[in-house]
Amino acid sequence: MxxxxxxxxxxxxxxxxxxxxxxxxxxxxxxxxxxxxxxxxxxxxxxxxxxxxxxxxxxxxxxxxxxxxxxxxxxxxxxxxxxxxxALQERLPKLETELTTVKAKLAESLATNDNKHSELNSALAQRNSQINKLETRNVQLQNELTVAQDEVRSLRAKIDTQKDDLLMKWFTYGGIVAGVGLLLGLLLPHITPRRRKRTNGWA
The missing domain is CATH 2.30.30.40 (SH3 Domains)
Structure with a gap:
């Protein structure tokens, strides 16, 4: 061993x-x-x-x-x-090349991120503008709806008033007609001459 x-x-x-x-x-x-x-x-x-x-x-x-x-x-x-x-003198050029590559990739990444950020900001601003327009239109529609509701209530009130006036007119006309008829019924017997009865020679 x-x-x-x-x-x-x-x-x-x-x-x-x-x-x-x-x-x-x-x-x-x-x-x-x-x-x-x-x-x-x-x-x-x-x-x-x-x-x-x-x-x-x-x-x-x-x-x-x-x-x-x-x-x-x-x-x-x-x-x-x-x-x-x-040796460092041999590693240094490679490190410098790698550093340059990393810097280029970083700059490209930052530029891409900036573009995406700009696009997102633009899209967000567009959406906010659309939302503001929709909110403004909604307020306008609500105001128009309120005006329309007021007009409907006013028209209904006028219709109800006209109905009441029409009923009053019919009642008035009916009363007048009834009064005239009653008056004629009272006056006609006095106006129409009475016929005398004939007497026969039969005793």
């Missing part, structure tokens, strides 16, 4: 440098680091690597890693200065 574990550890040791070599690495942003001849500060400085430059990690020895920079130079740098994050 111990031999099997040792074999796996050995394989992992061999694979690790290959995996590190395949994954892109970058020197941490906002600094530069010295490129050393060996894995330690006691070794001679052979150059420097600027922040954000891509490097290839060949191997790691405790706190130092052997790298190859984009100019083909080999050397050792402190491992803490190496990052797998994409």
């Amino acid at each position: 111990k031999h099997l574990i040792s074999f796996f550890l050995f394989c992992f040791t061999l694979i690790s440098p290959i995996a590190n070599a395949e994954q892109p690495h970058y020197i941490s942003d906002n600094l530069y680091t010295y490129l050393l001849k060996g894995p330690g500060s006691q070794y001679r400085i052979v150059g420097s690597v600027n922040a954000g430059e891509p490097v290839t990690v060949l191997e790691t020895n405790k706190d130092y890693s052997r790298i190859t920079d984009d100019r083909g130079r080999n050397g050792w740098v402190e491992s803490k200065f190496i990052s797998t994050d994409v």
Whole structure:
């Protein structure tokens, strides 16, 4: 069992440098680091690597890693200065492009919202105008209805008065006719001459 574990550890040791070599690495942003001849500060400085430059990690020895920079130079740098994050100088153009796109979409969205808001306001104003017209017309109709009702009541009152006057006239005419008839009935016997009775010679 111990031999099997040792074999796996050995394989992992061999694979690790290959995996590190395949994954892109970058020197941490906002600094530069010295490129050393060996894995330690006691070794001679052979150059420097600027922040954000891509490097290839060949191997790691405790706190130092052997790298190859984009100019083909080999050397050792402190491992803490190496990052797998994409350098800021490479991310910045993409971020600026994304920011421009987002701003354009935001401006388009705001313009669309403004148009919709303007259309809604216009529709609302039109509806309010229609409502005001309908309310005004309703008031006019109510006033006309009130006037018409007053005229109807007035006409009904006149009709009732005319009926009463007509009845009074009929009663008056009837009384006059009855009076004239009564008067004639009283006068006619006195006006018409009486016929004398004939006397026969029969005793």
